[in-house]
Amino acid sequence: AQSVTQLGSHVSVSEGALVLLRCNYSSSVPPYLFWYVQYPNQGLQLLLKYTTGATLVKGINGFEAEFKKSETSFHLTKPSAHMSDAAEYFCAVSDGPSGGSYIPTFGRGTSLIVHP
Amino acid sequence: EPEVTQTPSHQVTQMGQEVILRCVPISNHLYFYWYRQILGQKVEFLVSFYNNEISEKSEIFDDQFSVERPDGSNFTLKIRSTKLEDSAMYFCASSAERMGTEAFFGQGTRLTVV
Numbered sequence: 539a540q541s542v543t544q545l546g547s548h549v550s551v552s553e554g555a556l557v558l559l560r561c562n563y564s565s566s567v568p569p570y571l572f573w574y575v576q577y578p579n580q581g582l583q584l585l586l587k588y589t590t591g592a593t594l595v596k597g598i599n600g601f602e603a604e605f606k607k608s609e610t611s612f613h614l615t616k617p618s619a620h621m622s623d624a625a626e627y628f629c630a631v632s633d634g635p636s637g638g639s640y641i642p643t644f645g646r647g648t649s650l651i652v653h654p
Numbered sequence: 655e656p657e658v659t660q661t662p663s664h665q666v667t668q669m670g671q672e673v674i675l676r677c678v679p680i681s682n683h684l685y686f687y688w689y690r691q692i693l694g695q696k697v698e699f700l701v702s703f704y705n706n707e708i709s710e711k712s713e714i715f716d717d718q719f720s721v722e723r724p725d726g727s728n729f730t731l732k733i734r735s736t737k738l739e740d741s742a743m744y745f746c747a748s749s750a751e752r753m754g755t756e757a758f759f760g761q762g763t764r765l766t767v768v
Contacts, residue, residue, distance in 0.1 A: 542696075574759070581658065582697075582745065582759035628697060640752050641710055644689070644697035 542645035557616040561629030572630040660760035677746030
């Protein structure tokens with residue numbers, strides 16, 4: 539069974555500062571990893587995903603994440619925060635092709651607050 | 655851009671009442687899901703649906719819950735007799751394929767049981 543831990547329910551940064559949202563997972567098989575974003579009153583939108591290949595994946599809006607198998611992590615970063623990045627961010631994991639379930643398991647979410 | 659739509663956006667119901675949450679998935683998608691998020695907690699998987707039947711369900715999805723795709727476009731979640739602890743945001747999602755694919759989520763229905 540998979541699980542996801544997102545460290546910090548809230549992360550506060552200044553506009554222009556580095557954004558780092560942490561995600562650690564556990565999975566008994568090679569995982570697929572996802573980051574979703576939820577803006578107020580909207581649904582979850584995929585930011586980026588890792589399935590196979592390059593461990594550094596780039597997503598929309600300047601975000602990227604690196605899959606580190608040795609650390610079982612998939613942290614989300616953005617070099618320079620923008621006010622419009624304020625939202626709830628969810629990390630999710632699912633089994634890859636060798637696993638039994640493709641259903642993503644989500645973390646609790648991290649609320650990103652961006653100060654002017 | 656195609657999107658998943660959910661109605662209503664907010665529903666208030668009395669404990670013990672039946673509720674039906676409605677979703678219109680993206681038209682060419684084949685896999686459908688319901689998730690819920692109790693306030694302050696993580697997004698939890700409820701059920702997945704493919705080829706007109708449930709393909710996976712979690713332990714949360716007990717006999718009080720049911721899903722159906724009544725007319726080839728809508729995908730509904732029914733809670734037969736609501737409890738206070740059913741109060742949550744319910745998300746519908748759909749995807750075109752199964753493995754490693756992107757699931758598109760609706761904006762959610764906030765269910766409040768009083």
